[in-house]
Amino acid sequence: MKRVNVLLGGPTSEYPNELLNNASIIPGKWVGADRGNLYLISHGVMPAIAVGDFDSINKKEQKLVKDNIADFEKYPPEKDDTDSQLAILAAHDKFDPDEYYVYGATGGRVDHFLANLYLPFDPRFADFYDKLYFKSATNTIRFFRPGSYTIYHENGMKYVAFAHLGPVSNLNIVDAKYTLKNFSADHAISWASNEFVKDTIDFNFDSGVIAVIQSCDKK
Known part of the structure; x- marks a missing residue:
């Protein structure tokens, strides 16, 4: 499967070990947003694309990014989209x-x-939001469109939450520690602090968007 990594401008204290310890061995090309490009360059990774308004770095740092990354896309700070x-x-x-x-x-x-x-x-993002994986030191977030799924317990993560980000219909959490059957709502709810009782959890729903969040407490 073809993988691309995107590094945004969040604090390094939230980076997972794979990014802190040896970013250069993470498979796939990189896209850096704003200050994320400086981190990558300083850790031996050359992004394929640098994007952002670059308002969080100074002119010298901007020049370093621009001189090293051929595809440098700078936007004005006054814009509708975030750098992410x-x-x-x-x-x-x-x-x-x-x-x-x-x-x-x-x-x-x-x-x-x-x-x-x-x-x-x-x-x-409608065609590909279910291909996004948000990864940090204590959280992994994936998005799911209606259907039936099996998720796998990620190493180091204790908890799992099923958050419907808006209305949902017929949500079933089948074999987690806390189950849910045929639940529907017209508003967002996060079913937090659930847990795996085996290596997998099956769930399904008929409409809406579900964010599945595997997490652990910060050490």
Whole structure:
């Protein structure tokens, strides 16, 4: 499967070990958003695309990014899209991968996190939001469209949540520690702090968007 990695401008304290320890061995091409490009360059990774308004780095740092990355896409700070949206859309337009691993999407500013969480409702992401994986030190978020699924317990993650981001119909959580049967609602709910009782959990639903969040407490 073709994988592309996107590094956003979230704090490094939220990076998972795979990114902190040896980013250069993570498979797939990279797209850097704003300050994320500096981190990648300094850790031996050359992004294929640099995107953003670059308002979080100084002119010297911008020159370093521009001199090293041929595809340098700078936008004005006064824009409708966040740098995250621009970076993910650039990855989609250039590579159209099977998987998007997005780092730096869940920490830092809450308004930026919410913008990332609501991407499935932006029509531009409608065809591929279920290919997004938001990864941090303590969370992995995947989005699901209606259907039946089996998810696998990720190493190091204790909890699992099923969050419908809006209305949902006939949500069934079949074989987790806490089950749910034929649940429907006209508003968002996060069924938090569930747990695996075996290596997998099956769930299904008829309409809506479900974010499945595997998480652990921060050490």
